[in-house]
Amino acid sequence: MTVSRRLLLAVVVVALLALSAGCLAYVTGGGEVDDETLDREPAEPYEFDVDRDGYLVVTTEANYRAVYNVTNREEVRLHRETGYGTEEPIDMRAFRVQYADGEIVNGSTFRAHGGEVEQTTDEIWVRFPDDREADSLAFTASSTPKRFVAKVPVEGAVEVVLPPDRRMDFFLFGNVAPRGYETEIRGDRQHVVWDDFTGETVIVQFYLQRDLWIFAGGLAIAAVIAVVGLYHYRRRIEELTRRRKEMGLDVEEEIDEYEDDDDPPPGLR
Template sequence: MNRRFALALAVVALLVVSAGCLTYINDGGEVANETLDAEPPQAYDFATDRDTAINLSTGTRYTAVYNVSGVDEIRFYRQTPYTGDQPFEFEAFRYQYPDGEVVNGSEFRARGGEIDRTPDETWVRFDDEMDGGRMAISASGSPRRFTTLTYIEGSYVVTLPPGFSTDMPIVGHVSPRGYEIETIDGRDQITWDSVTSGSVVVQSYRETDLLVFGVILVIAAIAAVIGTVYFRRQLEELRERRRQMGLGVYEDDEDDE
């Protein structure tokens, strides 16, 4: 019996190790050109004066433009509580040269740039002839709870979708501190003059959502009142039954009255 148990443990261990090796192999290597050359969900704003400009949408994807002047490489990754660092996945890669020329991912590679993925990160490396440009990507993200690591140090701007806000506490939150909010063309823009480490977090809400939150709170309050009244009625009925049966009432019950 012990031999069978030991054999079973050995088989399980072998499967775990094999799965880990396969994961390492499958997660490594270059990102497909088809992924990098995909069309972005909206046009990239290369004209931004911020080092990182993030444009959120009401859909499931956002766009980000990075000033990579003086940067040799960028490590894109996401942090997870149990499995450690994981590669950050993106698509619709574009690189803009200082003269304004924009190339897609496959052309970026053809000119000496590199985009590789390992089990822990996605690397973007720039050729020596690519100094002074900007790069742009599209990735998955929701305006209701958006988080990004500080891949590039410097000034940041996050533009919310039309009708979204962060003004209301609890449902709205912005981090780090030291930001300013300005409304331009009906959209709130959150800006930081300098972000050097950590992450940028924006939790926003659609202004019409406040009505839904209010209705939910009212229903919850009504349910709490009804529940309390029902409980007290049941308690009174129980006391009355005890009196009728001649069992009396506990002192604690009398004190509650």
């Protein structure tokens, strides 16, 4: 079997595995979010009292805690994009709902009140009870190191809090979308705020502050190496020029001689 046929066979096998995995996920409905997962305790208490429609705190462990204003909402769709251009449910855990009267309940209690947390192959649907007015929805989900991407199911004032000692201002390492945001430093954390968020996806690429110093140090070292290399190169050229002069091989004089002579160079006369 030739190399090209082996490569083609490997591609076909991978495609079949991916297709079978997708079909299995479709048949099983993508899996259920069990009460144990929903009832987990968050790493830190949720900020239910913030005056934001969306408040997302990114952690150093590549997770984030989200609190959304769901007043007058019947349901909320939670999902994320895959690297293949498709959608999938977020890996939600530590689920909490705050009702309008201030009561905060976990996932199993929410379901006991008539609420629904339904997971499909593409998303998670959170549907609120008819007889209880929900005020806020909170949960924890996974992110990625140094790049936070989230589908935000609300509009209005949205705030993203970066992990401690992270920044996004330097254009080579940081990036934020959509535009129209403002930033503020509070303590050791940078906050990115949209006063009128109307999009769907928030992207914040950030870096450790020490990464910037490492980058600057690398540039400084590269500059020193370049200067030292140039210095040694010039010294080498000067040394070679001196030796040629000592040997009577003055290149500049030979060139001047040819320039002053109207006759063709030797060999062409």
